[in-house]
Amino acid sequence: xxxxHPSLPxxxxxxxxxxxxxxxxxxxxGDRMPSVRSLxxxxxxxxxxxxxxxxxxxxxxxxxxxxxxxxxVRAPSRPALAPIEEPAAGLPDPAQYVGxxxxxxxxxxxxxxxxxxxxxxxxxxxxxxxxxxxxxxxTARALRRYPDLFGSAAEADGHPSLxxxxxxxxxxxxxxxxxxxxxxxxxxxxxxxxxxxxxxxxGDVIAVESPTYYGLLQILESLGMxxxxxxxxxxxxxxxxxxELAAQTYDNIKAVAVVPNLQNPLGCVMPDARKxxxxxxxxxxxxxxxxxxxxxxxxxxxxxxxxxxxWDTTGNVIHCASLHKVLAPGMRLGWIAAxxxxxxxxxxxxxxxxxxxxxxxxxxxxxxxxxxxERHLRRLREQLRNQREWMAQAVAGSFPAxxxxxxxxxxxxxxxxxxxxxxSETVFEQVLAHGIRVMPGSMFSNSNRFDHxxxxxxxxxxxxxxxxxLETVAGVVRRLAP
Amino acid sequence: xxxxHPSLPxxxxxxxxxxxxxxxxxxxxGDRMPSVRSLxxxxxxxxxxxxxxxxxxxxxxxxxxxxxxxxxVRAPSRPALAPIEEPAAGLPDPAQYVGxxxxxxxxxxxxxxxxxxxxxxxxxxxxxxxxxxxxxxxTARALRRYPDLFGSAAEADGHPSLxxxxxxxxxxxxxxxxxxxxxxxxxxxxxxxxxxxxxxxxGDVIAVESPTYYGLLQILESLGMxxxxxxxxxxxxxxxxxxELAAQTYDNIKAVAVVPNLQNPLGCVMPDARKxxxxxxxxxxxxxxxxxxxxxxxxxxxxxxxxxxxWDTTGNVIHCASLHKVLAPGMRLGWIAAxxxxxxxxxxxxxxxxxxxxxxxxxxxxxxxxxxxERHLRRLREQLRNQREWMAQAVAGSFPAxxxxxxxxxxxxxxxxxxxxxxSETVFEQVLAHGIRVMPGSMFSNSNRFDHxxxxxxxxxxxxxxxxxLETVAGVVRRLAP
Numbered sequence: 008x009x010x011x012h013p014s015l016p017x018x019x020x021x022x023x024x025x026x027x028x029x030x031x032x033x034x035x036x037g038d039r040m041p042s043v044r045s046l047x048x049x050x051x052x053x054x055x056x057x058x059x060x061x062x063x064x065x066x067x068x069x070x071x072x073x074x075x076x077x078x079x080v081r082a083p084s085r086p087a088l089a090p091i092e093e094p095a096a097g098l099p100d101p102a103q104y105v106g107x108x109x110x111x112x113x114x115x116x117x118x119x120x121x122x123x124x125x126x127x128x129x130x131x132x133x134x135x136x137x138x139x140x141x142x143x144x145x146t147a148r149a150l151r152r153y154p155d156l157f158g159s160a161a162e163a164d165g166h167p168s169l170x171x172x173x174x175x176x177x178x179x180x181x182x183x184x185x186x187x188x189x190x191x192x193x194x195x196x197x198x199x200x201x202x203x204x205x206x207x208x209x210g211d212v213i214a215v216e217s218p219t220y221y222g223l224l225q226i227l228e229s230l231g232m233x234x235x236x237x238x239x240x241x242x243x244x245x246x247x248x249x250x251e252l253a254a255q256t257y258d259n260i261k262a263v264a265v266v267p268n269l270q271n272p273l274g275c276v277m278p279d280a281r282k283x284x285x286x287x288x289x290x291x292x293x294x295x296x297x298x299x300x301x302x303x304x305x306x307x308x309x310x311x312x313x314x315x316x317x318w319d320t321t322g323n324v325i326h327c328a329s330l331h332k333v334l335a336p337g338m339r340l341g342w343i344a345a346x347x348x349x350x351x352x353x354x355x356x357x358x359x360x361x362x363x364x365x366x367x368x369x370x371x372x373x374x375x376x377x378x379x380x381e382r383h384l385r386r387l388r389e390q391l392r393n394q395r396e397w398m399a400q401a402v403a404g405s406f407p408a409x410x411x412x413x414x415x416x417x418x419x420x421x422x423x424x425x426x427x428x429x430x431s432e433t434v435f436e437q438v439l440a441h442g443i444r445v446m447p448g449s450m451f452s453n454s455n456r457f458d459h460x461x462x463x464x465x466x467x468x469x470x471x472x473x474x475x476x477l478e479t480v481a482g483v484v485r486r487l488a489p
Numbered sequence: 490x491x492x493x494h495p496s497l498p499x500x501x502x503x504x505x506x507x508x509x510x511x512x513x514x515x516x517x518x519g520d521r522m523p524s525v526r527s528l529x530x531x532x533x534x535x536x537x538x539x540x541x542x543x544x545x546x547x548x549x550x551x552x553x554x555x556x557x558x559x560x561x562v563r564a565p566s567r568p569a570l571a572p573i574e575e576p577a578a579g580l581p582d583p584a585q586y587v588g589x590x591x592x593x594x595x596x597x598x599x600x601x602x603x604x605x606x607x608x609x610x611x612x613x614x615x616x617x618x619x620x621x622x623x624x625x626x627x628t629a630r631a632l633r634r635y636p637d638l639f640g641s642a643a644e645a646d647g648h649p650s651l652x653x654x655x656x657x658x659x660x661x662x663x664x665x666x667x668x669x670x671x672x673x674x675x676x677x678x679x680x681x682x683x684x685x686x687x688x689x690x691x692g693d694v695i696a697v698e699s700p701t702y703y704g705l706l707q708i709l710e711s712l713g714m715x716x717x718x719x720x721x722x723x724x725x726x727x728x729x730x731x732x733e734l735a736a737q738t739y740d741n742i743k744a745v746a747v748v749p750n751l752q753n754p755l756g757c758v759m760p761d762a763r764k765x766x767x768x769x770x771x772x773x774x775x776x777x778x779x780x781x782x783x784x785x786x787x788x789x790x791x792x793x794x795x796x797x798x799x800w801d802t803t804g805n806v807i808h809c810a811s812l813h814k815v816l817a818p819g820m821r822l823g824w825i826a827a828x829x830x831x832x833x834x835x836x837x838x839x840x841x842x843x844x845x846x847x848x849x850x851x852x853x854x855x856x857x858x859x860x861x862x863e864r865h866l867r868r869l870r871e872q873l874r875n876q877r878e879w880m881a882q883a884v885a886g887s888f889p890a891x892x893x894x895x896x897x898x899x900x901x902x903x904x905x906x907x908x909x910x911x912x913s914e915t916v917f918e919q920v921l922a923h924g925i926r927v928m929p930g931s932m933f934s935n936s937n938r939f940d941h942x943x944x945x946x947x948x949x950x951x952x953x954x955x956x957x958x959l960e961t962v963a964g965v966v967r968r969l970a971p
Contacts, residue, residue, distance in 0.1 A: 112836045112839075115839070119645055129642065130642075131642060133640075134637035134640030134641050135640070136640070137639065137640040139636060139637055139638070139639045139640040140636070142639045143632045143636065143638075143639065146628075146632060146639075146848075147629060147632065150625045150628060150629065154621060154622070154625065155616035155621055155819075156621070156625075156819050157619065157621045157624045157625065157628075157817040157818075157819040157820055158615075158616030158617070158618070158619040158621040158817065158818060158819060159616050159818060159819050160611065160612075160613060160818045160819065161819060161821060163601050192842075193675060193842040193843070193845075194842060194843050196840070196841065196842055196843050197841065197842040200840075200841055200842075204711070208691075208713070209690075209691050209713065222840070225836075225839070225840040226840050226841075229686070229836075229837055229840045229841070231690070231691065335639040335640065336639075336640060336641060336642045337637075337638050337639040337640060337641050337642065337643060337846060337847060337848075338639055338846055339643065339842075339843060339844075339845070339846040354594045354707075354711075355711055357594075357597070357707070358678070358682075358704070358707040358708050358711045359678065359679065359682055359708075359711070359841075360674075360675035360676060360678055360679040360682075360821075360842060361675070361676050361678050361821060362821075363675075363821070364819060364820055364821040364849060365819060366628075366819075366848070366849070367846060367848070
């Protein structure tokens, strides 16, 4: 372990070593952690490094310090909360056609026009999670290298260097792309707009996960398309059985739009076999498959996650993603590889917003070409894992009985099931009064099935202000609990 | 004059002085221009400055050098070409519903996949026309000032400093806007997409000028809306009479989308009285008015052009514009002030591409806050006027008999009427073979009315390469002429 992650800070390498030992059961619950002194000898590290490693594991909820006797392996926090409920079989009610655009917009507007001190509703991490200094340097370099950049029209479909870097990056998800297969977009949001307009018309039905990312529901309504919500398992993703049932019921399903890796908000990952079945099913049915793969790089597992497009042999899968959550929230860079709709998407992008400005593209391509990119992703995964774990721990310790949670293995969110009957919109309103923003579950569906769910952002490092905010949310939830 | 433009280079101040004298008739055709020596004395300038001033006027086609006798006022080039034809009265044929998207895209693709050496088809100017160095400096300053910029999500609807700068800038067009009335977009293209989606649905009819900007026709088709082409006078803009006739014929016109100032491709300016009538007519008919005002700042006249929104009292006018052509082609910054549709546009923008990245916005707001912005615009107007004049001159001197041209008083284009029966697409294809790109008139209408028109870009300073390219185009046209 120590050897495999030389780029990680020493204390994290040591912590990682014992994290594995605990995960493997080599160190069981109740076992005594080697003393700080012996850690110093074993790993040839300083006292402060050894201490930091133990604190890291304590923060992650894996160790507990017992006065005058050292650190012990504690029962992991996961059992403290039951996993969230599996969806009922069959299809949801026709509520799926009720517009949500106004509702989402109203909620977003409410929080935009409030003074938000702590944002636990956001989609990305704190600035400290991103390599802002390196990106500033790369940007300054690009300005020197291309003095006429601002005076020249941007290149169609994206800067060649970024299209090439993204094609290389896609190899990590086991996708084979040529640079020309990639069109750079304004975030994944624009990519999804392009994908949907490429394959469907107003009035068409698009099958989506339930719950699903509210942004997708908003896009669908703004395009006059109809969202058909398919039950999605917190463990294995969209239900292929319900999808088949839906296809038998509705004959105008034009596309399936999903997040196979670290779904938003559930955080679930579709097993590769199911991804493969989904791709084949869409192909056989002549239904386009649109995947949003923006979070895969945050997966904590050893093997990178494969995208659904990996199994695409006919160009029927449209792959959309962005660097928003994993590299630079402030750069709004996304992309689309549209398979057999590539030409149409290029046309639509030109008609929608013309090519993206070049500066950020050149700077990011520059950064992605260095080892710093992989080192950043490794650190990001580590930080997000710690943040998810301590937040899950805090929720387990402070939310009322009946709260359920499935700890995801990546991403920036926790999807929390509150005791039945609770209204997350009431929670939203009450914590907003404290200058804290959370995402009510009602935004993630056209139905009311998720009104008692809450999405919390784990993008903030553990700090007193965040802990206090989380305690405020917990307090509000406790008071409202039946 | 000299006093009023202190920021202009001295030789341009001197040239401007005599340009006015010639325009006013104080110096008539054939008159002798004061000798270089007397210019030195009169204006207290150096020999080289006096010479440069004369060459400037010669370049503009206002003076001619006679060996051993100095400079003389020459017949202006305009009479050399008849103004282009006024449109026939009444409504165009149903050809307006033929899709043009594929056609435009095919032409754009053809030129994108060729190695273009000289682009006379583009929409903006050469890099040397824009303050790239100052914008680079402002960008570097923004990077220092906001170290976390790339790590933070962008602010909704645009950076406050740019929204404020754009609201100030709008005063020049006599529009009163608060910063909150402005939404920053990815160029005017995104602004037009938002405007159309805010007021109309697929299947609705949008009245547009004929000829009109091909990008608008592309957007309309991609949104499933139908373009109704209204005849547009090369002198006074869209025909209000034909518009009234159209409204009596079609009951589903949801918006009128026009470029009242320096129309693309005609270059005409609607007289204020007609702008005012158009605004009132749309208001009375309950039809939205969408204006693209991206080129107004290039108007050569003394008084800045008023936008149609100047006369909007009910929020029925949606004002769209960009800085693409007048400040920074490489920054893709546009904006929209959507009047009574503002909230809907904010919602649509969020669902379409989220807020624009901040860096360019901060840098441009910074630059717009300095006197350098006005100085840049003054220089740009002067340069573009010279470039339009010498190019018109060159066309007059090298295109075949029957060629017609109305010299616009601003903008970056010449709209050239070739002898009847000629095909500008054939011209396009043949000059493309030489690595030169021009815009065939067929792109600017769903009908074939403008197939024998050509749009040439005047954004390039007079240089041998450009002169040769123009001569190549002229040669091709001459060979193809009947």
